[in-house]
Amino acid sequence: MWKPDRGSKKALYQQIADHLEQRISYGEFPPGSLLPSERKLADRLGVNRSTVIMAFAELRSMGIIDSRTGSGTRVSATKWGATPRHTPNWSRYAEGGNFLPNLPFMRRIREALIQQPSLIDFASGELAADLAPSEEIAKLMSGFQYTSYLGYDNPQGSIPLRQALVDYLEKYREIRTTESSILITSGSQQSLYLITQCLLSPGDAVAIEDPSYCYSLPMFQSAGIRLFRLPVDSQGIQPEEIRSLFKKHRIKMVFLNPNFQNPTGTVLSDASRRQLLDIASELRLPIVEDDPFSLTAYDGNPPSPLKASDKVGSIIYIGSFSKIAASGLRIGWMVAPHSIVKRLADARQQMDFGLSVIPQQVAGQFLQSSLFEPHLDRLRMELRFRRDLTIEALNKELPDALAYTIPDGGLHLWCRLNSAIQDGRLLEETIKRGTVFVPGSVYGSDPGFVRFTFSRPKTEDIERGISLFCEAFRQLNN
Template sequence: MWQPDRLSNQPLYQQIADDFERRISYGEFPPGTQLPSERKLAEQLGVNRSTVILAYAELRALGIIESRTGSGTRVSQYKWGVTPKHTPNWHRYVEGGTFLPNLPFLRRIREALQQNSGLIDFASGELGADLSPAKEIGALIAENPYIEYLGYDNPQGFVPLRETLVSYLSKYRDIQTTGSSILITSGSQQSLYLITQCLLTPGDAVAIEDPSYCYSLPMFQSAGLRLFRLPVDRKGVHPDDVRALYKKHRIKMVFLNPNYQNPTGVVLDEKRRAELLDVASELGLPIVEDDPFSLTAYDGNPPPPLKSIDSVGSVLYIGSFSKMAASGLRVGWMVAPHSVVERLADARQQMDFGLSVVPQKVAAEFLGSAYFQPHLERLRMQLLFKRDLLIEALEKELPNLVSFAVPQGGLHLWCKIIPEVNDHKLLEEAIRRGVIFAPGSVYGSDSGYVRFTFARAKAEDIVTGIAKFAAALRAVLD
């Protein structure tokens, strides 16, 4: 966010007024846009409220903004000048469309992280820089600097990457497939988007876990799907619940994250896996398996995916580079019947003409290199270390106030706050004290749950971050 230059000879209020005038003239704030309150803008810019009052007064004098009691301050409906000119009502367009915006909590988290890079981050669901194989990938790029072709790629994805994935999936996930049954995507989220848009119809009923990462994705509601819950207990979802939802609502698809489930960290019980596949084959029901965390198993023995024991082809399998190496490369994959792959590849080509060849080549080189296995071992060790730091800090700072199950893999710890607490107040107080987390209600849970992601924060900040969270929780409870 823009900040005034405190070393400039120009008064702060004038810098603020000039910045708003420029952004309004560029159309960033169209006519009618509600501007931040004087108090909020002062907090964002780190200035006195009186400075903002002067800046707004300057803009009002120019006829650029207008203020009304009870309605706040808005950009004037007409651009200044001799002849008023109408501008499109961008607010109406923004509020229209079928693709819904992110949940308010997620927008608040993103806003807070953008405004304050010093926040201790337990909210972002990605690896921190200390866990990413940046040096190894840099070495591979130096060793293999050339790419023969930089035009549009195969709609299914870079052929060498798909060939590498055939070996990778066989070795690490016990999934036997071919390159023609693999679609390269920009990550798990794009895979889910393609499935919801191309394989389902508005009004279709689908089953998702409760709580579930899927609740945080507005793409399901944007696609017009009806969501039904599958409760997650310490052994995962129960196959009988799938059968019951099918009988009652004729669900068309089941979305699962069976290994180190996001957000709970639960692993689906082995017996339930077999029963679930039996139910799916009996009902002809597709299962979408999202499997981003399995290779983070701290003991080095990742649980098998459903796809590895799927004998009838019920499972669409989704994987990603993001949670085990580098989210910035934006490389994921889907294993599906060839007809499904062709359908989704055609749709994706209409969206972007295919992914960039460069990150796909890097991913192929890394997955097939001697760097990959040592990176996994180091990643598991560091995640385990961070998990233990987090648990030790919670037990020290919040005895008898929180409860949780200890995850054996993944990036998250799912925590129940025992006293009743308001999610919104707790999040705001935590941000004020310098730490941020993901409230459980983001994932469809009741108020009073928290997801701590320990992969993003630096190890040396985890204890301090939990101390800040504990202070925020006690302040809200008091």
């Protein structure tokens, strides 16, 4: 007689449910037939009765069996009809596949924000509505006329947008490139996805910062990529660590966010930049530079990207509209060797046949308009103000309970709590009180770190949101 495998990673109740479903589908238990009682089946299979109860509950949830008090458990007659037929086991499909779901904390945060729209949101890494150039975009679109054919566009992205980006990158980021070396993507995240899926193979080793936004993206694990850490301090990473990882693990690529790094807000030092480029050239090692925050530099003097000093073509440069304008436009870009751009454009075309042509045209017009620079000036001023409000509230509420480094740009404040508190308990306590943040462990750090995104809440809600967080912290710290 079949028995569940106690050495399997699959739960015993799930094994039992799957086995019974298979036997029912084979007609061994016809529609309407009586199944063994929970106690008898538990004795036969050598498991606790509670395990069988869970297995039956799983089958009932799919409509395969019915249970009635005094009548036992039977195979559903109404669901199966004359012959064994039923819907697919969608729960197993949902749990399958190679692409992993978001981290549990991120799913919990998203669920809370959907269920409680009034939450003061320090978690979502985007701009608040009043920081986006809504009026500027509306002004551009008031005279908008799209005269070209509204069909699939160039696989690399709109030519006018790529031409606008050539000028933008040279003016604002000191990067000289051509439109043929630019790929338009649906934000930075699609750029990273294309790189992990098309340029790397399962089992490849890559280096990422520690902590890093990359840890919050299961796409790396979904692609079977092995991640190795580059610790981040106040000066960014130590480039010699890359050489060490290359020798030990033969890393094939390095992923960096050197300017106002997410989540720490640090900027890679000039000395480390020079050393990093030398090591990358020596090892013939590609670097993926994610640069979404540079133009938010509060003093108006953004740090140069690594790509601006790249003389040998070691760097794939990723940028986005999301952190400086509007995430809803879904406009990102990648600057890479033409062979790489062609390869990734081909892959992206298989996914979606390219982006919508209208947001691309709007983005291109905005970059070239006289409205862009005033928007950046206003954005920087507002972000600095919100950063200061957040720090002031934390200093008022928890003057001796946390530590942080004041960022000079970006959207985030990275804090270390001086007490050991479980991330999950702290998150749930803050949600109960009406606010939400991101636990630092999401980004690969040890417990006790938190990231506040001060660009997302309304200005008038920042002090109250921080106060609610601190109430939760004090409650757990007592």
